Amino acid sequence: MGNKYVVMLLVLSLVVLLLSGCGSEPKTETVVIADSNEVSSTDQSSRPFQVQKIYRLPDRFVNRGELLGWSSGNAVIASFGAMTILKRGTVERLTYPYEQSKAIPGIGKVTSNTTLSPDGKYICEFSRSSSETTLRLISLQDGKEKEIDRISTRNESYVQYVSWSANSSYIGYLVENPFDNGADSLYIYDMGSQTSGKYQLKGIMKEDTLLSVNIANDGRSILVELFGAKKGQKKILTMGKVSGKNIEFQYERQIGGDSVAWMNNDQFVFLGTDNSLYEYDRRNGELSVILEKVFDFEFSPDRKNIAYTEYDQNVTYVGKVQGRNILYKEPVYRGIVPTHIYWNPNNKSVLLQGLKQLDSSQTASTDSPSKESLIIELK
The missing domain is CATH 2.40.128 (Lipocalin)
Known part of the structure; x- marks a missing residue:
């Protein structure tokens, strides 16, 4: 009787031990890794964009100056008095707390055709005479100037639409020749090699009206906006790539706005005729809407x-x-x-x-x- 009681106690103890062991098993946790188009719930609960402070620029800087953009993280610049291609003006910098601007030391007077590099280090300006157009590069750090091109305009050709790539490595400018069946050309200046290349715009008709040029960071891919003669003078965006001495166009689409932007060397964004913001990827020909009702x-x-x-x-x-x-x-x-x-x-x-x-x-x-x-x- 005593032995049976001892056995029962041993069995009961063993059962309790097994049950307690089951309760102490390691806990498991499922980790979900989101793809590139998703965010975690922690990120969703945060608000990364909050206005910290708003600064109104002085009236003189706004209404008398021609704003060029940012020259650093806390300074913007504008030109004053350069109202026409023949009248030169000064360049002034407005720094934090954005109350009073001052002329930039060492910078001479510039024309109204002045474009600031995205990194804020240089301005490119061009001036015209009766026989030629001269393009200059001016450093905002020390005022040093460099002539990067001199183009004859005796054949009635003219230079326009100077623009920078987003990485400030390339400058593009169109040279149009409206007479003698002359072909329009795109010049691309390489800041690294300090050389300029000339490329014919293949497929652009003389009846087309060119509006702008936008260069990708590789210096070889471009976007050109124009009014297309074959499209009833509707606004068209064309994408092309440098091929030898030509620009070969590979894609075109009617657009609704003026702004276009390269996201990288293969993807660009533009406004459609339906006010949607589209992204096009030339690697697979995919067109996607990323925002609607955009002005x-x-x-x-x-x-x-x-x-x-x-x-x-x-x-x-x-x-x-x-x-x-x-x-x-x-x-x-x-x-x-x-x-x-x-x-x-x-x-x-x-x-x-x-x-x-x-x-x-x-x-x-x-x-x-x-x-x-x-x-x-x-x-």
């Missing part, structure tokens, strides 16, 4: 953020670019319709320039909307 847009230099305005609104939004999605779309300013949007080189501040709009609750003024420029500093 204008500008990507940050690192292509990770976007500032944009919606059609028929006077609100500016900022969002984060992730794949083909725009996330965290936050309104950052209401009250002006921007004509220009500039991100600073640090991707942390946005400069807006446009016309001030009255709220519907305010009494309408007989005066036309005033011009306004402001800097939105983001957290």
Whole structure:
């Protein structure tokens, strides 16, 4: 009897031990790895774009100067007095806290045809005479000048649409020849090698009206906006690539806006006729809508953020670019319709320039909307 009792106790103890062992098994955890177009719930709960401070630029800088863009993370520049190609003006810098501008030491007077590099280190300007057009590169750090091209205009050709690649490595400029069946050419200046190449625009008709050129960071891929003669003078965006001494065009599409941008050497973004923001990938021919009802847009230099305005609104939004999605779309300013949007080189501040709009609750003024420029500093 005693032995049976002992056995029963041993069995009971063994059962309890086994049950307790089952309860102490290691816990398992499932980890889900999101793809490139998704974010974690932690990221979704955060708001990366918050307005820290807004600075209004002085009236003189806004209404008397010609804004060129950011020269550093906390300074913008404008030219003053250069109202025509024949009249030169000064270049001034407005630094934090953006109250009073000063002339940049060592910089001579420039023409109205002046374009600032995206990194804020150089300006490129061209001037015309009766027989030629001269392009100069001017350093904003020490004022040193370098002539990068001199083009004869005796055959009625003319230079226009000077632009920089987003990485400030290349300068593009169109040379149009409207007479004698002369072919239009694109010149690309390489900042590294300090040389310029001339390329014929294959497929562009003499009846087409060229509007702009946009060079990718590789210096070999370009976007050209034009009014197409074969398309009833509708606005067309064409994509081409350097091939020998020519630009061979591979894609075209009717567009609705003026702004276009390379995301990388293979993908670019533009506004369609339906006010949607499209991205085209030439590697697979895929066309995607990334935003709707867009009036204008500008990507940050690192292509990770976007500032944009919606059609028929006077609100500016900022969002984060992730794949083909725009996330965290936050309104950052209401009250002006921007004509220009500039991100600073640090991707942390946005400069807006446009016309001030009255709220519907305010009494309408007989005066036309005033011009306004402001800097939105983001957290």
